[in-house]
Amino acid sequence: MRDVAIIGVGHTKFGKWETKTAVELFAEAALQAMEDAGVEGKEIEALFVGSALPDFGEGQAMINVHCTSELGLGQIPSTRFEGACASSTVAIRDAHMWVASGEFDVVLVGGTERVLPMGTPLATRTFAMAMHAVSEVPAGLTFPGVFALVAMLYSKTYGIPLEKLREKMAHVSVQNHRHGALNPLAQFYRKYGDLKVEDVLGSRMVCDPLTLLDCCPFSDGAAALVLCAAEKARKYTDTPVYILGTGQGTGGAMGRFGEELIRPPSRVMSARMALKKSGLEPKDIQILELHDCFTPAEIIALEGMGFFEWGKAADAVEDGQVDIGGKIPTNMSGGLIGKGHPIGATGASQVCMIVEQMRGNAPKGNQVDPVPETGMTDTMGGSFGTLSHIVLGRSRR
Amino acid sequence: MEDLKIDENTDHYILTLKDYEQGLRAGKMLGLRCRNCGEIMCPPMPVCCGCGGKELEKTEMGGEGELMAFTITRVPPEGMDAPYIVCLVKLSEGPWVMGRLDHDPEKITPEMLGRKVKVSGAYAWSDKFSAGEHTCPVFKVIP
Numbered sequence: 001m002r003d004v005a006i007i008g009v010g011h012t013k014f015g016k017w018e019t020k021t022a023v024e025l026f027a028e029a030a031l032q033a034m035e036d037a038g039v040e041g042k043e044i045e046a047l048f049v050g051s052a053l054p055d056f057g058e059g060q061a062m063i064n065v066h067c068t069s070e071l072g073l074g075q076i077p078s079t080r081f082e083g084a085c086a087s088s089t090v091a092i093r094d095a096h097m098w099v100a101s102g103e104f105d106v107v108l109v110g111g112t113e114r115v116l117p118m119g120t121p122l123a124t125r126t127f128a129m130a131m132h133a134v135s136e137v138p139a140g141l142t143f144p145g146v147f148a149l150v151a152m153l154y155s156k157t158y159g160i161p162l163e164k165l166r167e168k169m170a171h172v173s174v175q176n177h178r179h180g181a182l183n184p185l186a187q188f189y190r191k192y193g194d195l196k197v198e199d200v201l202g203s204r205m206v207c208d209p210l211t212l213l214d215c216c217p218f219s220d221g222a223a224a225l226v227l228c229a230a231e232k233a234r235k236y237t238d239t240p241v242y243i244l245g246t247g248q249g250t251g252g253a254m255g256r257f258g259e260e261l262i263r264p265p266s267r268v269m270s271a272r273m274a275l276k277k278s279g280l281e282p283k284d285i286q287i288l289e290l291h292d293c294f295t296p297a298e299i300i301a302l303e304g305m306g307f308f309e310w311g312k313a314a315d316a317v318e319d320g321q322v323d324i325g326g327k328i329p330t331n332m333s334g335g336l337i338g339k340g341h342p343i344g345a346t347g348a349s350q351v352c353m354i355v356e357q358m359r360g361n362a363p364k365g366n367q368v369d370p371v372p373e374t375g376m377t378d379t380m381g382g383s384f385g386t387l388s389h390i391v392l393g394r395s396r397r
Numbered sequence: 398m399e400d401l402k403i404d405e406n407t408d409h410y411i412l413t414l415k416d417y418e419q420g421l422r423a424g425k426m427l428g429l430r431c432r433n434c435g436e437i438m439c440p441p442m443p444v445c446c447g448c449g450g451k452e453l454e455k456t457e458m459g460g461e462g463e464l465m466a467f468t469i470t471r472v473p474p475e476g477m478d479a480p481y482i483v484c485l486v487k488l489s490e491g492p493w494v495m496g497r498l499d500h501d502p503e504k505i506t507p508e509m510l511g512r513k514v515k516v517s518g519a520y521a522w523s524d525k526f527s528a529g530e531h532t533c534p535v536f537k538v539i540p
C-alpha cells in the first residue's frame with residue numbers, strides 16, 4: 001500500500017444556506033480544494049461523497065452523481081457514502097484506500113448536507129432513522145435523547161451527581177463556542193464567544209438533562225479534500241498532510257451495548273485500528289477534532305479514543321485539559337457545537353480543520369503553537385452505529 | 398394482492414420481530430436464550446449476540462428490571478407529541494431494552510435512577526416512513 005497525502009482543502013461557511021443547494025455547496029468546497037491543490041478537473045480520477053439525508057433535505061438521492069456532473073468531471077467513478085453523521089469520514093477512508101492501493105493517483109472526496117430546509121420536526125424524525133427503526137423509534141428516542149441517556153448512565157456509573165456532571169458538560173459548550181466564535185467558517189462566528197457555564201445550564205431544556213446549549217445546531221454546508229499518492233504530492237504542494245492511518249467500527253441498537261453504552265466498543269475498535277495503522281499512541285497525538293454533537297459526546301469520545309481514563313474526561317474538560325495549553329487541544333475549530341453540524345459534511349470538515357492547523361492557517365486564538373505535527377479526527381454516525389477515525393501527520397511514517 | 402402475501406417463518410428465526418411485538422402487546426416480554434453461552438437477548442435476532450451461535454430457544458422474561466437512564470423528551474420528532482419519557486431498562490434476565498416510562502414528566506427526578514421498574518403495557522406507533530406499526534414496552538416504577 002502507498003502513502004496518501006491531502007494536497008488541497010475546501011470548506012464553505014456552515015450555517016443556514018437558503019441560496020444554494022447541497023450540490024452547489026459541494027461544488028464550491030470542491031473547487032476551493034482543487035484550486036488550493038492546483039489540480040485541474042481532468043486530473044481527478046474518482047469522486048467520493050458523504051451525504052446522510054439528501055433524500056429528505058432536498059429530495060435528492062444519489063447526490064454523488066449530480067456533484068460529479070456539476071463539476072464537469074465527466075464519467076469518472078463516483079460513489080455516495082452513508083454512515084449518518086460519519087458519512088464523509090467513511091468516504092475519506094475509502095478514498096484513501098483506493099489511492100493507497102494504486103488504483104488512482106488523484107481523487108476528490110468530501111461531504112455535503114442541507115438540514116435546515118427540513119425544519120426541526122422532520123430533521124428530528126429523519127436523524128432518528130439511523131437508530132433501530134423498529135424498537136427505538138417507537139419509544140420516541142431522538143438524538144439529544146441518546147446523549148441525555150448517555151449523561152444519565154455516566155452519572156450513575158461513575159458516581160458523579162447529575163447536577164455536578166451538568167456543570168462539567170457545560171464547560172464543553174463554553175470552550176467549543178469560544179473557539180467557534182473565532183472561526184469565520186463557523187455557524188456561530190462572532191456569537192456566544194463569552195458564553196458562561198450558567199448560560200448553558202439555564203438555557204431551554206431539550207431532553208433532560210441536555211439544554212439547547214448542550215446541543216450542536218442544525219446546519220447546511222460542505223467540505224472537500226483532494227487526495228494524492230504521497231510520491232506525487234510535492235508536485236502540487238509544499239505542505240502536504242499525510243493520512244497515517246484510518247479506522248472504522250460498527251455498533252447496533254443501543255440496548256445491545258448495555259453498560260458499554262458510555263464506552264462504545266465501536267469507537268474503541270475504530271480508534272485503536274487508526275492509531276495502530278499509524279504506529280502512534282494517544283500520547284503522540286497533538287490535536288483532536290472529535291464528535292461533540294452534544295456535550296456528553298465529547299466527554300465519552302475523549303475516553304473511548306484512549307486520551308483519558310474511563311470516567312475521568314468530565315473532570316479533564318473542566319480543568320482545561322482539552323484547551324490550548326492543556327494535555328490535548330480538542331475542537332479548536334469550535335467542533336460541531338460551535339462550528340455547526342451539516343451531518344454528511346462534518347467528517348471532511350474535521351480533516352480540513354486539522355490540515356489548516358498543520359499549515360499554521362487556523363484563526364488567531366484557535367491556532368495551536370507550534371503547529372501540530374500529528375492530529376486525529378473522530379466521527380460518530382447514529383447512536384455509535386458507525387465510528388470512523390483518521391490519523392494525520394505533517395511527515396510520512 | 399392477497400395471494401402475493403408471504404406469511405411463514407424462515408429457517409433462521411426462532412422468534413421473529415412480529416412475534417416479539419405481538420408478545421409486547423399481550424403484556425409478555427419474549428426473548429431468546431443461547432444454548433451455547435447462556436446469553437439472553439431481545440429484541441430477537443437469528444444468531445446469538447454473545448457468541449454468534451445459532452442454537453437459540455424462545456424464553457419469556459418476567460418484565461422486571463432496573464431503570465438505568467431516562468430522558469424527558471421536550472422536542473419531539475414529527476408525528477409525536479411531547480413531553481414524554483424515554484427509558485433504558487436493564488431487565489432482570491440481562492438484556493437492556495429501550496421503552497417509554499409511564500410517569501409524570503414534570504414530577505420525575507434523577508433520584509429515580511436505579512429504581513425497579515416493571516412492564517405495564519406496550520406503545521404502538523406508526524408513520525408514513527415506518528412500514529406499519531411498531532411497538533416498544535412501557536415501564537412503570539414499582540412503588
Ligand SMILES: [Zn+2]
Pocket residue numbers: 431432433434435436445446447448449450
Ligand atoms: Zn451465545
